[in-house]
Amino acid sequence: MREASSYPLIRTDQLTKCYRAGRAEVHALRGVTLTIERGEYVALMGPSGSGKSTLMHLIGCLDSPTSGTCEINGQDIARLNDVELARLRNREIGFVFQTFNLLPRLSALANVQLPMIYAGTRPRERTRRARELLTLVGLEDRMTHKSNELSGGEMQRVAVARALANQPALLLADEPTGNLDTRTGQEMMALFDHLAEQGNTIIVVTHDAGVAGHARRIIRLRDGMVEAE
Amino acid sequence: MPFLDLLKLSLQTFRTHKMRSFLTALGIIIGVMTVIAIISLIQGMNQEVERQISSLGSNTIFVQKFAWGMGQIDFDEIGRRPDLTLADAEAIARLGSIAKVAPQRSRSVNRITYRGNKATGVEVTGATPSIAATANIKTEAGRFINSNDSLRKRAVCVIGGQVVDDLFPDDNPIGKRIDIEGKRFTIIGVLERKGSFMGQSQDNNIIIPLATFTKYFPLPRSRRGRVFRGISIQVMPRKGVPLDRAIDEIRELMRRRHGLGYDKPDDFGINTQDTLREMYQNLTRVAVIVMIAVAGISLLVGGIGIMNIMLVAVAERTREIGLRKALGATSRTVLWQFLLESVLLSVVGGLIGVGLGIGIAAIAGALIHMDAAAPFWVVLLGFGFAAGVGIFFGIYPASRAAKLNPIEALRYE
Numbered sequence: 001m002r003e004a005s006s007y008p009l010i011r012t013d014q015l016t017k018c019y020r021a022g023r024a025e026v027h028a029l030r031g032v033t034l035t036i037e038r039g040e041y042v043a044l045m046g047p048s049g050s051g052k053s054t055l056m057h058l059i060g061c062l063d064s065p066t067s068g069t070c071e072i073n074g075q076d077i078a079r080l081n082d083v084e085l086a087r088l089r090n091r092e093i094g095f096v097f098q099t100f101n102l103l104p105r106l107s108a109l110a111n112v113q114l115p116m117i118y119a120g121t122r123p124r125e126r127t128r129r130a131r132e133l134l135t136l137v138g139l140e141d142r143m144t145h146k147s148n149e150l151s152g153g154e155m156q157r158v159a160v161a162r163a164l165a166n167q168p169a170l171l172l173a174d175e176p177t178g179n180l181d182t183r184t185g186q187e188m189m190a191l192f193d194h195l196a197e198q199g200n201t202i203i204v205v206t207h208d209a210g211v212a213g214h215a216r217r218i219i220r221l222r223d224g225m226v227e228a229e
Numbered sequence: 230m231p232f233l234d235l236l237k238l239s240l241q242t243f244r245t246h247k248m249r250s251f252l253t254a255l256g257i258i259i260g261v262m263t264v265i266a267i268i269s270l271i272q273g274m275n276q277e278v279e280r281q282i283s284s285l286g287s288n289t290i291f292v293q294k295f296a297w298g299m300g301q302i303d304f305d306e307i308g309r310r311p312d313l314t315l316a317d318a319e320a321i322a323r324l325g326s327i328a329k330v331a332p333q334r335s336r337s338v339n340r341i342t343y344r345g346n347k348a349t350g351v352e353v354t355g356a357t358p359s360i361a362a363t364a365n366i367k368t369e370a371g372r373f374i375n376s377n378d379s380l381r382k383r384a385v386c387v388i389g390g391q392v393v394d395d396l397f398p399d400d401n402p403i404g405k406r407i408d409i410e411g412k413r414f415t416i417i418g419v420l421e422r423k424g425s426f427m428g429q430s431q432d433n434n435i436i437i438p439l440a441t442f443t444k445y446f447p448l449p450r451s452r453r454g455r456v457f458r459g460i461s462i463q464v465m466p467r468k469g470v471p472l473d474r475a476i477d478e479i480r481e482l483m484r485r486r487h488g489l490g491y492d493k494p495d496d497f498g499i500n501t502q503d504t505l506r507e508m509y510q511n512l513t514r515v516a517v518i519v520m521i522a523v524a525g526i527s528l529l530v531g532g533i534g535i536m537n538i539m540l541v542a543v544a545e546r547t548r549e550i551g552l553r554k555a556l557g558a559t560s561r562t563v564l565w566q567f568l569l570e571s572v573l574l575s576v577v578g579g580l581i582g583v584g585l586g587i588g589i590a591a592i593a594g595a596l597i598h599m600d601a602a603a604p605f606w607v608v609l610l611g612f613g614f615a616a617g618v619g620i621f622f623g624i625y626p627a628s629r630a631a632k633l634n635p636i637e638a639l640r641y642e
Binding site for chain 2: 057060062063082083086087089090091095097101103105106114115117118119162166
């Protein structure tokens with residue numbers, strides 16, 4: 001898969017996803033075709049129910065499509081098994097969640113190391129890299145704090161550092177400012193802008209136009225389809 | 230993912246849930262503790278009993294009015310049996326396969342005094358000198374009874390160490406005269422000490438010549454009294470004679486002497502060390518089965534406790550599991566993490582249980598004056614069982630954790 005760089009980072013073709021909610025069948029995605037290249041800074045916008053979360057889950061290899069294809073680096077995720085998907089999530093994708101999802105009793109340093117533990121990185125290298133990343137997100141003096149001793153903005157910075165741990169091809173952020181106040185949210189977006197300038201591929205899922213405004217490309221979803229670019 | 234990291238992950242949970250982990254492991258702790266303590270005590274008792282049984286002399290045969298055994302004793306039937314006599318003993322002694330014959334009678338005496346000192350509950354045995362060989366008796370000081378003492382029905386006695394302690398705390402007993410139920414006896418020797426068995430001293434005894442015994446303590450009239458106080462005969466076969474052959478010869482002789490037809494059962498008992506060993510084994514077999522059942526149940530309960538708490542942990546940490554999967558944990562890694570937690574819980578519980586069990590056995594053993602022995606295989610067994618329970622009852626919660634859908638797990642509130 002090393003020549004995979006000749007493929008676009010993400011390519012979906014007539015991607016659909018439906019699932020059952022009780023007796024009703026919900027068509028979350030109704031044929032999404034899009035391509036995202038390396039180095040892009042994309043905002044995925046849409047009202048709730050538009051399918052943007054479902055699309056994010058598929059791109060993040062957390063779910064499998066009903067029909068159509070979703071390729072990451074040219075690999076069709078429908079054809080991958082549990083171990084291969086886990087590996088893809090671990091190495092190629094860095095998640096940033098609205099609710100941070102840090103392990104509360106662990107230090108910031110330990111939280112950032114988590115993906116590297118699953119990647120099998122040596123402890124010494126893990127610690128070195130985690131320090132480097134926490135410094136990058138401006139938390140050099142908070143490294144040994146437990147995550148439940150941190151403020152919301154600090155927690156989200158730890159989450160960003162964690163997402164970058166294995167140098168993923170893609171940073172996937174789901175409403176990253178949703179639980180932050182306006183000022184902290186702006187700081188967070190500034191951090192994303194900075195990371196995008198450094199060449200990271202970033203997809204921000206949001207319904208906040210202000211947040212989406214930071215991206216260089218905006219994809220609007222409505223009723224499970226791409227409404228506008 | 231390296232094993233060491235998995236281990237650290239699992240240990241983290243215990244650090245954060247100390248109390249809960251301890252309570253969960255408690256079932257295992259109690260189960261393993263019970264097994265170890267009981268097996269240690271039974272093993273200790275086995276060793277002690279074996280030592281006792283062996284001290285009877287491996288090929289001594291005991292001819293008595295009844296056969297040793299368990300269950301209901303029919304005293305009426307046994308009481309109607311003919312008493313064993315000195316003539317029986319002499320007849321047995323004439324058998325070609327027999328080396329030594331020692332007829333004896335004994336009773337418990339509660340009033341033995343020397344000046345102000347008193348000894349109680351003393352087993353007084355009337356015996357012939359040959360009992361030294363059949364019962365493996367040695368004297369520590371003075372001499373044992375001899376045939377002259379018997380012949381002249383001398384009022385002499387050889388006393389056990391406990392009697393020495395009670396009557397002569399700081400005096401040489403040899404040559405002193407003691408009072409046994411109003412009769413005066415001269416001490417001619419002191420028996421070598423045998424120590425205690427299950428907390429009971431075995432040196433609280435006195436041996437006097439059988440003829441003297443019969444003169445002073447005639448056979449009681451009641452049938453029941455005669456069963457226990459009549460003559461019993463200890464027999465030692467010649468060297469090289471198989472025990473079975475000697476037993477067969479004695480049985481044949483006794484049946485002839487009692488005029489029993491071929492279709493009549495024995496009206497006497499021929500007992501050996503093996504009879505006793507068998508009795509003991511029958512007795513402890515029940516104890517062992519009960520113990521295994523108790524331990525099994527408590528391990529089962531402990532295991533269910535572990536499963537319960539692991540299911541709670543899986544539910545409680547659903548989001549964490551979802552997150553770990555999103556960060557690159559495979560289903561297998563999640564499975565191992567939770568399985569390792571339950572195995573660690575039960576193994577650590579097992580360790581504590583082994584320690585407590587050995588401690589309890591040692592304390593209980595000391596209280597009943599017995600050495601408890603925890604053989605290494607028991608420790609391994611307890612430990613292995615604990616680990617097995619951890620795996621068995623941990624696999625279901627762990628596989629539930631592993632199968633969680635990451636999206637649903639992440640959304641879980």
